[in-house]
Amino acid sequence: MNQSILMRAAFALLGTIAIPALAAAQETPLTIGMSTTPTTLDPHEDSSAPNNATSRHIWDSLINLTGKSANAPELATQWKTVDPTHWEFKLREGVKFHDGSDFNADDVIASLLRAREKPSQGFASYTRSIAGVTAKDPYTVIVETKVPDPLLLNSISRIRIISADCKDAPVQDFDNGKCATGTGAFSFASYAPGSNLTLKRNDNYFAGPSHWSGVTLRFLPDDGARLASLLSNEIDIIETLPADGMARVESSGDLQIINGQSSRFVYLGMDVSRDASPFVQAADGKNPLKDVRVRRAMLMSINRPAIVDRVMQKNGTLADQFVAEGYAGHSGKVEKVGYDAAAAKALLAEAGYPDGFSLTIHGPSGRYVKDAEVLQAVGQMFTRIGIKTKVEVLPWAMYSDAYARGDYSVYFGSWGVNSGETTNPTVAVVATRDEKKGTGRYNGGGISDPQIDEVLAKASSTLAEAEREPLLEDLSVRTFNNLWLLPLHYENVVLGAKKTVAYTPRGDKYTLAYEVKPAN
Amino acid sequence: MTELEDTTIAASERGRLRKGITDFFASPVAATGFVTLIIICGLALLAPWISPQNPYDLMQLDIMDGRLAPGSESMSGLVYHLGTDSQGRDILSGILYGLRTSLIVGVLSAFAAAIIGTTIGLIAAYRGRRTETIIMRLVDLQLSLPTILMALMMLAILGKGVMNVVIALIIAEWATYARTVRGIALVEREKEYIEAARMLRLPGWRILFRHLLPNCLAPVIVIATMQVARAIGLEATLSFLGLGASVTEPSLGMLISSGYQYLLTGLYWISFFPGIALLITIVAINLVGDRLRDVLNPRSMS
Numbered sequence: 001m002n003q004s005i006l007m008r009a010a011f012a013l014l015g016t017i018a019i020p021a022l023a024a025a026q027e028t029p030l031t032i033g034m035s036t037t038p039t040t041l042d043p044h045e046d047s048s049a050p051n052n053a054t055s056r057h058i059w060d061s062l063i064n065l066t067g068k069s070a071n072a073p074e075l076a077t078q079w080k081t082v083d084p085t086h087w088e089f090k091l092r093e094g095v096k097f098h099d100g101s102d103f104n105a106d107d108v109i110a111s112l113l114r115a116r117e118k119p120s121q122g123f124a125s126y127t128r129s130i131a132g133v134t135a136k137d138p139y140t141v142i143v144e145t146k147v148p149d150p151l152l153l154n155s156i157s158r159i160r161i162i163s164a165d166c167k168d169a170p171v172q173d174f175d176n177g178k179c180a181t182g183t184g185a186f187s188f189a190s191y192a193p194g195s196n197l198t199l200k201r202n203d204n205y206f207a208g209p210s211h212w213s214g215v216t217l218r219f220l221p222d223d224g225a226r227l228a229s230l231l232s233n234e235i236d237i238i239e240t241l242p243a244d245g246m247a248r249v250e251s252s253g254d255l256q257i258i259n260g261q262s263s264r265f266v267y268l269g270m271d272v273s274r275d276a277s278p279f280v281q282a283a284d285g286k287n288p289l290k291d292v293r294v295r296r297a298m299l300m301s302i303n304r305p306a307i308v309d310r311v312m313q314k315n316g317t318l319a320d321q322f323v324a325e326g327y328a329g330h331s332g333k334v335e336k337v338g339y340d341a342a343a344a345k346a347l348l349a350e351a352g353y354p355d356g357f358s359l360t361i362h363g364p365s366g367r368y369v370k371d372a373e374v375l376q377a378v379g380q381m382f383t384r385i386g387i388k389t390k391v392e393v394l395p396w397a398m399y400s401d402a403y404a405r406g407d408y409s410v411y412f413g414s415w416g417v418n419s420g421e422t423t424n425p426t427v428a429v430v431a432t433r434d435e436k437k438g439t440g441r442y443n444g445g446g447i448s449d450p451q452i453d454e455v456l457a458k459a460s461s462t463l464a465e466a467e468r469e470p471l472l473e474d475l476s477v478r479t480f481n482n483l484w485l486l487p488l489h490y491e492n493v494v495l496g497a498k499k500t501v502a503y504t505p506r507g508d509k510y511t512l513a514y515e516v517k518p519a520n
Numbered sequence: 521m522t523e524l525e526d527t528t529i530a531a532s533e534r535g536r537l538r539k540g541i542t543d544f545f546a547s548p549v550a551a552t553g554f555v556t557l558i559i560i561c562g563l564a565l566l567a568p569w570i571s572p573q574n575p576y577d578l579m580q581l582d583i584m585d586g587r588l589a590p591g592s593e594s595m596s597g598l599v600y601h602l603g604t605d606s607q608g609r610d611i612l613s614g615i616l617y618g619l620r621t622s623l624i625v626g627v628l629s630a631f632a633a634a635i636i637g638t639t640i641g642l643i644a645a646y647r648g649r650r651t652e653t654i655i656m657r658l659v660d661l662q663l664s665l666p667t668i669l670m671a672l673m674m675l676a677i678l679g680k681g682v683m684n685v686v687i688a689l690i691i692a693e694w695a696t697y698a699r700t701v702r703g704i705a706l707v708e709r710e711k712e713y714i715e716a717a718r719m720l721r722l723p724g725w726r727i728l729f730r731h732l733l734p735n736c737l738a739p740v741i742v743i744a745t746m747q748v749a750r751a752i753g754l755e756a757t758l759s760f761l762g763l764g765a766s767v768t769e770p771s772l773g774m775l776i777s778s779g780y781q782y783l784l785t786g787l788y789w790i791s792f793f794p795g796i797a798l799l800i801t802i803v804a805i806n807l808v809g810d811r812l813r814d815v816l817n818p819r820s821m822s
Contacts, residue, residue, distance in 0.1 A: 244781055310583050311606065365762045372767055373778075376607050379768060383578035391768045392680065395761075 030212040030501070030513055033226045033238035037194055037219040042174040043160035044115040046122040052158065053510035054217060057199055058098075059160035059182030062089055062108065062141075063153050067506035067515070068326060069263065069420020071153040075103065075161055075183065076141075081463055084148035085131070091139040095206050097163050098187040105135035110167035112143070115159045126155035148461045150468055154419050185210045185514040194219060199513075215513040230255065230496050237503060239511050241496035243313055243370070249496045258495040260505030261317045261324055263417040265425065266368060268361075268378070268486040270295060271409045273446025279409035282357035289409065293351040295483040299337045300344035301385040302378055308489050311377050315369050316489035321476045322417055322425045324490060327507075329422030329472030334480045345385045356386025362403065363412030365393040369491050375412050378488075403444045411444055413485070418508050422475045423459050430479050431456055447484045543815045553807025560801055564619040571613035572598055576769045582608045587782070590789050603789035605778055611789060614775050615797045621682060621771035622801065626752035629689035634744040636690065637697025642728050642736070644698065645705030656702065662695035668757060675763045682765050685758055689751050700743060704736045738816035745809035749802045756798055772798045 036050035043055035064074035076089040095103040116127035129149040134142045145152055166179035173179040180188035183206070186199035199215040218235065220226040223242040229235045231248060241249060241257060249255045270289045271277040277287040288294045308316045317324070321334045348356060359382065363375040372393040379391040394402075403411045415425045432448040433440035439456075440447075452475065459471035480487060493505035502519045503511070545551045563570070573580050585594045585608035593599050594608075602611035644655040662670070674688035708714065709732065717727045756773025758764040760780075765771045770778065772794045779790025 242781075244783070247786070306583060310586055365767075373606050376767055377583045380578045380581050380583060380607070389578060390766065393762065393767050394680065395763070398676070 027213045028211070028518075029214040029216065030237075030516060031216045031218060031235045032511055032513060032516075033218050033220045033229055033235040034511065035221060035223075035226060035238070035240040037221055038197075040171050040175055040193075041180055041188075041191060041197070042171040043162065044111070044118050044123060045120050045171055047126070047158065048122075049509065050219075053512065054197060055160050056184070056510060056512055057186045057197075057215065057217070057514070058180055058184045058188060059162060060184050061157050061160055062091075063157035065154065065157035065508070067504060067508075069154070069418065069507050071157060074157075075108070079153070082142070084463055085145045087143045087145070087152060088136070089141045089143065091141060092206060093139055095183050096204060097183055098181040098202060099163075101163060101165075103161070103183055104138045105141050106138075106164040107161055108141045109133045109135060110164035111161045112156075112159055114162070114167050123159060126158050129155070148463055150460065150463050151419060151421075151423070186215055189214070210514050211518055212513060212516070217513075227496070233498075236501050237495055237497035237511065237516060239495055239509070241494045243315060245496065246313065246494070254499055256497055256499050258493075258497055258503055258505060259314070260493045261507070262491050262493045262505070262509050263323065263327070263420060263507035264368075264414060264491040264509075265319055265322050265417055266316070266374075266412070266414045266488045266491060267319075268298075268488065269403070269408075269411045269413040269429070269445045270484075270486065271406070271445050272484065273406075273448065277409040278407070279360040279362070280357060281359075282353065283355065284352070287409075288351065288353055288357055291351050292483055293347055294353065295486065296337065297344040297347040297351065297385065298382060298387070299483060299486045300340050300347065301381050301387075302486070302488070303339045303341075303381055304488060305339065307374055307377050311373050312370055312489065312492075315492045315494055317492060319487045319489045321480045321487060322415075322422050323420065323476070327417070327420050328469060329476055331473035331476040333473070333477045337483075341381075341385055348385060348387075353386075356388060358388045358390075359410060360390040360392055361410040361412070362392050362394065362399070362408040364396045364399040367396040367399075368412075368414050371412060374488070404442045406444045406446055408444065413442070413444065414491075415442070416508075420507065422472045423456060426452065426456050426475045426479065427460075430475075430484055445484070449478065449482065449484065452478050452484075540815050544811055547811050547814075550807055550811030553804045553811070556800065556804040557808055560619060560804065561623065563616055564623050567613075567616040567620055571610075571616040572601075573610040573613040575609045575613045575617050578768060584608065587787055587790075602793045603787075605775065605790045606782070609770075611775070611793050614770060615772065615794050618770055618772040618775055618794060619797060619801065621765055621769070622752045622755060622773075622798070625682060625686055625689070625755040625771070626748040626805075629686045629693065629751045630744050630747040632686070633690045633693040633747065634697050634740055637694035638701045638733070638736070638740050640694065641698035641701030642705050642732055645702045645709055646724070646728055646732065652702075655698065659695040659698050662692075663699070667692045667754065671754060671758060672761070672763065675758065680763060680766070682769075682771075685755055685764050688758075689754055692754075693747055693751065696747070697740060697743060700739055701736050704739060705732055708732055708735050742809060742813040742816060745805060745812055749805040749809065752798070752805075753802060 034050060038050040038054040039046050040051065041055065043059050060075050062074060062076035064072040066072050075092050075095065077092050079087060079089045082088050091105060091108065097103060112130060112133045115123040116130055129145045129147060129152065131144040131146045136142055161183065163181055166173065169179040175191060175193060177188045177191065185202055185205045187202050189198040189200050191197045196219060197217045201210050201213050203209045220229060226238045227242055227245040230238045246257060249257055271287065272290050275287055276285065277289060280287055280289065282288050304318050308318055320336050321330065323330050361375060361379060363371055365372040375393060376391050379389040382389040413429065415429055417425050427439050428442045430443060430447050430452055431439035432453050433443050455471055455474050455478065459468060459475065462468045462471060479485060493509050495503060495505060495511065497503060500519050502517045503515065585604055586606045588600050588604045590601060590603040592603065600610050604610055640655055644652045670692040671688040674691055675684060678684040678687060714727065714731060717731050755764055755771060756776065759771050759773030760777040765774055767774065775794035776791045782790055
């Protein structure tokens with residue numbers, strides 16, 4: 001007992017400097033350097049990645065969205081569909097909030113409705129299909145949806161369950177800790193907005209207590225500061241290790257690079273709708289991008305392994321479709337187009353452009369990993385097969401609206417497939433643009449493929465997994481065998497960490513303390 | 521009589537010029553700056569013939585040659601004396617071509633701003649009254665905005681591109697000239713020769729440009745020289761922020777910015793050499809400008 005107090009005092013004195021000899025002890029705290037800063041602790045205010053990753057430490061959801069975007073039981077132990085618009089969730093019994101109160105259906109109802117009714121509407125895209133939530137008994141909840149919604153489980157997994165006592169609490173009550181009580185693996189200790197959040201271990205966590213006695217999340221959006229904190233041993237694990245820090249980390253004996261694939265898919269979008277495209281000058285005055293052979297030749301001309309290797313510096317993984325193997329909707333029937341500049345030139349000639357054409361390609365600068373450099377490399381490769389290419393990169397604020405509107409001929413696009421299946425990217429970037437239905441909002445190439453729209457509509461209302469999976473795969477096949485988009489790569493999640501910890505990166509890039517394990 | 525007068529005036533003018541040149545080169549520092557500047561301009565002019573590679577031609581670049589250290593050899597046998605950037609662009613060629621962009625932007629914007637600013641300043645001083653008030657409040661407004669902010673705003677409106685940078689810099693810089701010229705012109709306006717010209721009922725534009733202007737020109741030349749250096753620096757800043765030249769046709773600022781993220785990794789050459797080139801250019805121009813100010817300013821000559 002005395003010893004434990006002494007140890008705590010020692011930790012307080014030493015701050016967060018870890019002593020290797022104590023690394024295996026039970027009283028080890030963990031410090032995570034986050035690359036983004038949450039706006040608030042209120043888990044229903046704003047659905048951005050830093051907020052959701054932070055709230056995940058204190059609160060649980062009914063469904064646990066795993067690192068590979070699968071749905072696993074959490075506060076709900078099982079679920080089923082009663083009919084296409086009614087879902088029944090069985091709740092876990094015996095779970096307690098950090099303040100000792102019991103968890104039951106009231107908390108679920110309060111949380112789901114609070115997320116839906118919040119004036120900020122931060123979670124609208126997840127709550128919009130929820131028509132009502134009712135309790136059948138204290139541990140059974142029925143969720144009614146407006147239309148059959150196959151993504152309901154994914155949506156529900158994003159809504160944290162707070163105590164019903166806090167359903168009317170304002171944002172401040174979460175930030176000052178009054179309502180920062182959840183059922184999660186860690187409980188609130190202190191919060192300094194924009195700087196750090198400290199948490200204590202919840203020894204009664206239903207899935208077993210965490211290895212770490214406490215967790216400090218430090219918000220360090222500046223690349224240099226984050227890297228410096230890792231190098232100086234202040235922090236155990238940092239998000240988004242800057243590319244220029246990789247060599248430093250590699251050469252250090254105590255540090256390691258943790259590399260995993262994210263669900264962020266990077267592609268080139270093409271103007272496939274206009275007869276004359278604004279940034280293309282072809283000898284015949286037409287828009288060559290409408291010809292699938294031209295698009296194919298362009299993809300063949302891009303040496304994607306070289307881009308991943310040399311430009312991305314292994315911060316990416318080659319992609320052929322929206323999602324990697326293991327995710328819903330990945331199809332083996334998508335043709336893999338390899339690099340072959342000679343064949344690309346021949347195919348371009350066959351399409352009627354033996355002398356190529358002139359083209360300006362556009363992209364953002366500094367928004368995605370090495371975006372401007374990838375685009376320049378692509379420009380080089382297009383030029384090699386006779387497509388005289390100019391590269392324009394713009395700051396994200398100027399680029400984001402323009403590309404979505406369809407201002408460009410060939411543009412750099414990217415989509416984080418957080419739902420882990422293919423309807424989510426298809427709705428946004430491939431489906432025919434339709435303001436009323438909310439489809440094709442980021443379809444900057446004016447793609448309109450009635451077959452894709454039809455399959456998409458079907459997939460979006462099919463609940464049975466076995467029927468849905470072939471539809472999801474069909475979306476991949478139709479998008480990428482027609483080359484409506486030219487796939488480039490998936491961004492990798494790159495973390496820097498001490499060798500004393502082990503972590504498997506998640507597709508959504510969250511760094512969750514509960515999933516960080518001591519090494520060996 | 522008049523012929524005689526003309527020749528004496530011409531002779532004294534020639535004498536003044538000769539004296540000016542002698543004075544200028546009396547300072548070895550200024551002479552060094554001047555020679556350096558001439559060399560830099562020569563290199564920039566001759567870039568297409570002397571640089572090992574055309575860094576703007578994507579055909580000649582190969583990302584497989586990216587980030588090579590100074591002195592490395594490419595597969596085609598080309599030696600990269602100052603290394604390559606991440607796109608496989610030869611840094612030496614990049615600097616030579618980048619100097620062209622930087623100098624064009626600097627000279628064009630400084631002198632265009634000088635012409636516009638001087639004209640406006642002269643008009644303000646000569647016309648006086650409401651014209652002057654309006655113009656000078658506009659100048660105050662302009663000078664109260666930070667130049668870089670002004671240029672950023674202009675580029676957000678105009679879009680990217682070298683010519684747009686020039687326009688943005690002109691708009692951001694004319695006010696300095698207007699203010700200076702007005703100050704001097706206000707003094708000159710009261711002098712007898714202007715009064716005499718007025719008495720002769722010479723047209724306003726003639727008094728302005730034939731009589732007033734030549735006597736206000738010395739400080740304008742000095743400011744313009746300094747502004748060339750400033751404009752080059754500003755262009756580099758704008759390019760560094762991603763708003764200047766096109767990424768495939770990098771200026772010095774763009775090269776520095778693309779190498780900046782590699783500095784911590786030890787790939788120093790991508791930023792370092794263009795940075796040195798920029799530094800030498802700006803210092804050389806400033807040395808020349810400083811000396812010009814000393815030579816052309818009658819008060820500092822006594």
